[in-house]
Amino acid sequence: MPELTFYTHPMSRGRVVRWMLEELAIPYKTEIMSFGAEMKTPDYLAINPMGKVPAIKHGDTVVTEVAAICTYLADRFPDKGLAPPVDSPERGPYYRWLFFMAGPFEMATTATAYDWRIDDSNVQAVGCGRLQDVIGSLEQALSTGAHICGEQFTAADVLVSSYL
Ligand SMILES: N[C@@H](CCC(=O)N[C@@H](CS)C(=O)NCC(=O)O)C(=O)O
Numbered sequence: 001m002p003e004l005t006f007y008t009h010p011m012s013r014g015r016v017v018r019w020m021l022e023e024l025a026i027p028y029k030t031e032i033m034s035f036g037a038e039m040k041t042p043d044y045l046a047i048n049p050m051g052k053v054p055a056i057k058h059g060d061t062v063v064t065e066v067a068a069i070c071t072y073l074a075d076r077f078p079d080k081g082l083a084p085p086v087d088s089p090e091r092g093p094y095y096r097w098l099f100f101m102a103g104p105f106e107m108a109t110t111a112t113a114y115d116w117r118i119d120d121s122n123v124q125a126v127g128c129g130r131l132q133d134v135i136g137s138l139e140q141a142l143s144t145g146a147h148i149c150g151e152q153f154t155a156a157d158v159l160v161s162s163y164l
Pocket residue numbers: 011012013014035036039051052053054064065066067
């Protein structure tokens with residue numbers, strides 16, 4: 001297997017990727033990056049031009065963004081069963097909730113944390129809607145079973161469960 005390096009900081013979204021890696025039970029090397037200068041060095045900016053963690057390097061393949069990393073890992077290690085088969089009906093909701101967490105969920109929770117104004121004047125144009133809509137959608141999806149899509153625990157559950 002190609003070498004896998006995980007760039008992270010313990011107090012970061014890297015914890016989601018850490019869970020995914022542990023769930024896969026594959027060997028990997030961890031590079032703890034300090035916030036500030038270390039993430040902005042030319043060497044690390046070559047990994048992630050955003051100068052942020054988490055990131056992974058798997059052989060020559062670099063992946064950044066929590067949801068993308070989890071999706072990539074689930075597909076690269078299909079025998080671990082963390083992604084529904086590509087031709088299964090569950091693949092639709094699987095994509096849906098992965099993107100939902102990376103998009104509307106991230107945006108709505110960040111907006112709430114920093115008091116960004118989402119109200120009647122802009123909610124139609126703001127892609128995440130209101131926080132209660134985002135939470136309500138997840139609650140509804142989780143009310144029918146133990147997992148976010150179908151009977152199987154997937155990378156989408158790692159994301160959802162990490163943030164709820
Ligand atoms: N959209 C990114 C967010 C990454 C992010 O914002 N990481 C923060 C820590 S949770 C970071 O590295 N901040 C350091 C900085 O911006 O200097 C993802 O999903 O991975």
